[in-house]
Amino acid sequence: MLERLQDSLIKSPIIKRGEYNYFIHPISDGVPSIDPHLVEEISDYITEIADLKVDTILTVEAMGIPVANALSLKTGIPLTIVRKRPYFLEGEVELSQSTGYSKGVLYINGLKKGDTVIIVDDVISTGGTLLALVRALQNMGVKITDVVSVIGRGDGYLKLRELGVDPKILVTIDVSEKGVEIKDVFRNQ
Ligand SMILES: O=P(O)(O)OC[C@H]1O[C@H](OP(=O)(O)OP(=O)(O)O)[C@H](O)[C@@H]1O
Ligand SMILES: Nc1nc2[nH]cnc2c(=O)[nH]1
Structure with a gap:
């Protein structure tokens, strides 16, 4: 199950971003090249496990886009991208994003x-990005059927449970200076 994803994850190089051990992988970085079969494996899996009775697939710039776009093409559901730059349109909602290695502003x-x-999205780690996004959507009165992250590390996903959302994490990993270890693979109940 999700063999391509698991096999590729354990080959990920690690770099330090401050104190943070950052893994580098095609899905989360576009580096090295993204194998279309890998994206297909992931988007096929999401169609089996997620509630896709939705108006739109929502992802966050930049690296949520490859998988979310494949899912959009496969299902015919439109794609909406939360951007890192403002457009100043009526109804634009601004939120603050923080990860283990960066801070920024996102615009819906x-x-x-x-x-x-x-x-x-591609990765959930501290949960800072998805927590801020889910909070903003709930304040807007937008209904969320599911939150899917291709890769999960750490316990940041627990923060989302406090907002009533239980993210579906396809592959959970541990990351150390030595590399990536697979901890769990999401299976449908
Ligand atoms: O759970 P967190 O600690 O918030 O980390 C997860 C976020 O980190 C990455 O985004 P990043 O801001 O690095 O942008 P990118 O997609 O442009 O690489 C990833 O795409 C997630 O959105
Ligand atoms: N590529 C990559 N993206 C991330 N997003 C949050 N943590 C990470 C990480 O370690 N690697």
Whole structure:
């Protein structure tokens, strides 16, 4: 199950970003090249495990885009991208993002109260990004059917449970200076 993803993850190089052990992988970095079969394996799996009765697939710039776009092509569901730059359109919602190695601002456009979305992202680590995004969507009155992260590390996902959301993490890993270890693979109940 998700063999390509698991096999490629254990080959990930590690770099230090401050104190943070950052793994480098095609899905989360686009480095080295992204194998389309890998993206297909992941998007096929998401169609089996996630609730896709939604108006749109929501992802975060930049590295949520390859998988979310494949899912959009496969299902015919539109794709909405949370951007790192403002457009100053009416209804734009701004939120602060923090990860284990960076801080920034994200901007939601194109969503309104009553819309239903699935969130798809490449990695959940501290949970800072998805926590801020889910909070903003809940304040907007947007319904979230599922939150899917391709890769998970650490216990940041627990923060989302406090908002009533239980993320589906396809492969959970441990990351140390030595490399990546597979901890768990998501299986449908
Ligand atoms: O759980 P967290 O600690 O918040 O980390 C997860 C976030 O980190 C990465 O985004 P990043 O901001 O590095 O942007 P990128 O997709 O442009 O690489 C990733 O795409 C997630 O959105
Ligand atoms: N590529 C990559 N993206 C991340 N997003 C949050 N943590 C990480 C990480 O260690 N590697």
